[in-house]
Amino acid sequence: MKIQFQPKLLSTLKTYNKEQFYADLMSGVIVGIVALPLAIAFGIASGVTPEKGLFTAIIAGFIISFLGGSKVQIGGPTGAFIVIIYGIVQEFGVAGLAIATMIAGVMLIAMGIFKLGSIIKFIPFPVVVGFTSGIALTIFATQVKDLFGMHIAKVPADFIHKWITYGQFINTINPWAVGVGILSIIIIAITPKFSKKIPGSLIAIIVLTVIVYFLRNKFGIQGIETIGDRFTIDPSLPTPVAPEINFAAIKTLLPTAFTIAMLGAIESLLSATVADGVIGDKHDSNTELIAQGIANMVVPIFGGIPATGAIARTMTNINNGGRTPIAGIIHAIVLALILLFLGGLTKHIPMACLAGVLVVVSYNMSEWRTFKALMKNPKSDVAVLLTTFALTVIFDLTIAIEIGLLLAVLLFIRRISETSSISIFKEDVDEAEYVEGSTDTEKLHLPTGVEVYEIEGPFFFGVANKFEETMKVIGDRPKVQIIRMRKVPFIDSTGAHNLQNLIRSAQKEKIQILLSGVNEKVHAVLNQNGIEELLGSTNVCSNINEALARAEELLKEKSKHNS
DSSP: OOOOOOOHHHHHHTTOOHHHHHHHHHHHHHHHHHHHHHHHHHHHHTTSOHHHHHHHHHHHHHHHHHHOSOSSOOEEOOGGGHHHHHHHHHHHHHHHHHHHHHHHHHHHHHHHHTTOHHHHTTSOHHHHHHHHHHHHHHHHHHHHHHHTTOOOSOOOSSHHHHHHHHHHTGGGOOHHHHHHHHHHHHHHHHGGGTOSSSOHHHHHHHHHHHHHHHHHHTSOOOOOOBHHHHOOOOOSOOOOOOOOOOHHHHHHHHHHHHHHHHHHHHHHHHHHHHHHHHHTOOOOHHHHHHHHHHHHHHGGGGTOOOOEEOHHHHHHHHHTTOOSHHHHHHHHHHHHHHHHHHGGGGGGSBHHHHHHHHHHHHHHHHOHHHHHHHTTSOHHHHHHHHHHHHHHHHSOHHHHHHHHHHHHHHHHHHHHHHHOEEEEESSEEEGGGTSTTOOOOOEEEOOTTEEEEEEESOBSHHHHHHHHHHHHTOSSOOSEEEEEEEEOOOBOHHHHHHHHHHHHHHHHTTOEEEEESOOHHHHHHHHHTTHHHHHOGGGEESSHHHHHHHHHHHHHHHHHHHO
C-alpha cells in the first residue's frame, strides 16, 4: 500500500518568491499575536499551566505547517479540547494526558496511512454541531468561577455539580473581577468595528492588564486575581521528557485517546475544507492527518497538550495574506520569541480577562443559529443533534461522539433500508421496466406459475430480512421465481446469506429460483458465496427475456416429468 504523504510546503516552495514571503511574514506575525492570548487561555482552562498552551501552539503549529496537507492551516490548542483535557488531567494527571495525546497521535497517523481522511468528512452534520455546541456551553461553564472572581478551592469536573457549586459560592462574587470580565467581552465585541487587523482579545488583555496593574499597585485594590497569583510562569523553551508508557496505561486511556483523535481529525479537516473554499485550493486530507498525528506525538514530550487545526486562526491567516505554510511556520517562531522575551509579563494578565476571552470563544463556537435551524429538520436529525449535545454537556465528549456516531449510523441504515423496495409481479409487466435500454411500453406476459420479484436498491443486511419476509407471504407457491436484480448496486454478506437460504428453502419446495440482470460486482459476491454453483450457471440470466425463456423451458420440463 502506497502511503499518501505529500506536504504542501514542498510544492509551494517550487514557485515561491519575495512578494509571497512578505505577505506570509506579515500574516505570520499577526496570527502569532492572535494566537498568544488564546494559547494561554486554552492552557489554563484545560487545567494545565499557561506556558503549556504556548508550547503547544509553538511546536504543534510549526509541525502542522511544515508537514501538513493544507497551504494555510494554522495548528495549535483549540477550545474544542478544553473539556476533554480538563477531565483527563483531573482523573489521570498530566502524565495521563501526555500518554493519551501520544496514542491519539498514533491513531491519527494510522488514519492518514490507511487513507481515512475523506471518510471522516462524511460524519453527519448534526453530530458535529451537537458536540460543538455542547463543548461551547461546557467551556462557558468552566469560566464562571474566574469571570465572577469566586473563591472556590476546586471546581467539580462534571457540568451539573459545577453549577451546584457555583450556587453554593454565589456570595463570594467579586465585583471588580466581574467588571474586568464584562469590559473584556465588550472590548472584544467592538474591536472589529475599528480594527480588522489587531484582534480584540489582544487589545482586551493589554488594556485590562494595565488597568488591573494600576488598580492593584497604585490604588491597593485586591481580589482581582492574575495569572501570577495562580501560576509560576517559566519564560523558556521546555526540556523534552518522554512519558512512561505501559500496557496498563494504554488500555485505560485508549477510549479517551480515540476521542482526542476523532475530534482532532474532524476539526482539522473541517478547518482545511473551509480554507479551501476561501483560497480556491484543495488540501490533502491524508497528509494533513499524518502531520496532525506527528504533532500530537511530539508535543507531549515537550509538556504540551493536544493540538489540531484552528479555524479562527486559519481564517485570520488567510485574511491577512498568508497563502503558504511559511506563514504558519513564522507564526510559531513569533510565539517562541514572545515566550522567551515577553513571557514574564504574562503573570500580570487578569484571570477574569482570560475568562472573558473564553466566553467570547464559547459564544462563537456555539453555532446557536445553526443549532436553531437544524431543529426544523427531520426528527431523526433532531434526535442525533439533541442526543449528542446532551451527552456532551451532561457526561463527556467521549460518550457523546461514540453514541452520536452510533445513532447517526443506525438512522442512516434505516433511511437506506427505506429507499430499497421489493415489487412482486404475477401477470403482466411493462417491458421497459425490465429490459435494459428498452423504450418499448409493451407488456411482457408472465407464464402461469412464474413470478417476478424486483429488488430496487442495495441488498444489504437492512433489506435482506425484509425480502425474506416478503417471499414467505406470497400466498400460492409458484413453480419458478425470477429475482430481478438490475437495480441492485451491491449486495453484502448478509444479503448473500439470506439469498442462499432462500434458494435452499425453495429447492426443498420444488421451486426453481432464477436470477436476472445481476451486475458484475454483485455477481462476484454471489460467486464468492457459492450461489451460482448452488443455482447452476444456466439459471443466472443476463436479462428478463433470457430469464423468461429459461422459465418456460423449466415449466415444459416439469410438465413432461409430471405427465
